Amino acid sequence: MQAAANPIAERISxxxxxxxxxxxxxxxxxxxxGGDVVDFGAGEPDFPTPDNIKQAAxxxxxxxxxxxxxxxxxxxxxKAICERHRLDFGTDYKPAECMVSVGxxxxxxxxxxxxxNAGDEVxxxxxYWVTYKDVVNFAGGRCVFVETxxxxxxxxxxxHIERHLSPRTRMVIVxxxxxxxxxxxxRAEFEKILRLTSERGIYLMTDECYxxxxxxxxxxxIASMPGVKDTVLVAGSLSKxxxxxxxxxxxxxxxxxxxxxxxxxxxHSTSNPVSISQKAAVEALRGPQDSVAAMLAEYRRRRDFxxxxxxxxxxxxxxxxxxxFYAYPNVSVAMGANGIRNTLEFSERLLAEEQVAxxxxxxxxxEQHVRISYATSMKELDRGLERLxxxxxxxx
Ligand SMILES: Cc1ncc(COP(=O)(O)O)c(C=O)c1O
Numbered sequence: 386m387q388a389a390a391n392p393i394a395e396r397i398s399x400x401x402x403x404x405x406x407x408x409x410x411x412x413x414x415x416x417x418x419g420g421d422v423v424d425f426g427a428g429e430p431d432f433p434t435p436d437n438i439k440q441a442a443x444x445x446x447x448x449x450x451x452x453x454x455x456x457x458x459x460x461x462x463x464k465a466i467c468e469r470h471r472l473d474f475g476t477d478y479k480p481a482e483c484m485v486s487v488g489x490x491x492x493x494x495x496x497x498x499x500x501x502n503a504g505d506e507v508x509x510x511x512x513y514w515v516t517y518k519d520v521v522n523f524a525g526g527r528c529v530f531v532e533t534x535x536x537x538x539x540x541x542x543x544x545h546i547e548r549h550l551s552p553r554t555r556m557v558i559v560x561x562x563x564x565x566x567x568x569x570x571x572r573a574e575f576e577k578i579l580r581l582t583s584e585r586g587i588y589l590m591t592d593e594c595y596x597x598x599x600x601x602x603x604x605x606x607i608a609s610m611p612g613v614k615d616t617v618l619v620a621g622s623l624s625k626x627x628x629x630x631x632x633x634x635x636x637x638x639x640x641x642x643x644x645x646x647x648x649x650x651x652x653h654s655t656s657n658p659v660s661i662s663q664k665a666a667v668e669a670l671r672g673p674q675d676s677v678a679a680m681l682a683e684y685r686r687r688r689d690f691x692x693x694x695x696x697x698x699x700x701x702x703x704x705x706x707x708x709x710f711y712a713y714p715n716v717s718v719a720m721g722a723n724g725i726r727n728t729l730e731f732s733e734r735l736l737a738e739e740q741v742a743x744x745x746x747x748x749x750x751x752e753q754h755v756r757i758s759y760a761t762s763m764k765e766l767d768r769g770l771e772r773l774x775x776x777x778x779x780x781x
Pocket of ligand 1: 487488489490514560563594622623624630635
């Protein structure tokens with residue numbers, strides 16, 4: 386038997402394994418070997434999916450709603466998504482401008498594949514969610530990273546973006562609240578960014594994955610501004626809002642031709658999102674919303690605890706996250722002269738020496754930070770931060 390000369394297609398070399406998943410896998414390996422691991426790596430709610438949503442899925446199975454559906458999601462679900470977005474943000478999307486995908490990540494993948502040509506530039510504020518880089522590279526685009534200011538809590542401004550626009554810019558991606566920093570774009574700045582992109586015919590993708598988890602301001606969508614539907618692309622997800630990460634339901638709200646293009650792609654890859662999850666998603670969007678407020682209240686309590694506790698560690702700085710459920714402390718005090726060369730090494734040694742899993746900042750485009758997910762219990766936060774404190778003091 387002769388092995389293929391180039392066993393893997395070249396385009397796969399443009400992407401790398403998600404480092405968030407790598408940390409979780411290593412933490413899982415240690416745990417199954419009997420280790421007492423505190424996992425701050427996971428980017429998902431620790432709450433169960435609310436019961437009314439689970440019951441809707443059970444009904445879907447009992448009623449044999451278990452076959453293929455329309456590629457871009459059922460009419461019922463697309464309508465429910467548009468209605469929810471209108472109620473929450475005052476937008477006016479029609480089902481024809483909506484497409485349901487297998488999670489928000491898939492919606493972002495579809496949008497990028499449908500819109501980015503080889504050589505197009507995509508402007509991405511840094512720190513950024515890992516996936517943007519890989520999906521843009523996979524489409525043959527070129528990422529243009531925009532450094533934000535740690536002293537301003539990493540919030541992106543129009544001035545940051547403007548400096549990086551060029552005739553080749555195809556798209557700007559704004560993720561507010563941000564994974565990994567929890568930064569929230571100031572509304573006036575976001576509107577300025579919109580003006581910059583819409584007057585140049587550049588797409589503005591707004592990743593609203595964490596849009597309901599805001600600590601200091603009301604939920605807002607840039608898509609609610611008048612006359613913006615030609616260039617604004619909403620990437621949405623039910624994963625975090627309704628603690629439904631495993632159900633894999635996300636969506637895009639976009640101009641009809643863009644939806645048509647994504648539909649072509651999806652029809653040849655996943656076909657439709659899971660029928661049962663779609664029924665559950667309708668219930669999530671139309672049913673009681675109090676679980677969202679309850680989760681937010683709990684995240685706020687944890688955010689306050691985590692930030693205060695991190696700031697007790699000598700030399701550690703931590704911008705206060707304004708949304709999502711991540712803290713992004715600067716741990717450079719334990720690097721450089723002290724033998725730890727970068728945050729990847731920091732994370733590996735923290736896991737090996739103290740059995741605490743965090744995600745290295747290099748995965749998100751910065752060199753002095755680690756991401757701590759506080760979507761875990763207060764008890765785990767307390768234990769893990771105690772160990773982190775010990776580790777940093779030992780290595781400073
Ligand atoms: C910023 C951001 N966008 C989108 C997603 C996609 O989530 P999902 O594919 O579970 O809907 C995530 C998940 O971690 C995220 O952090």
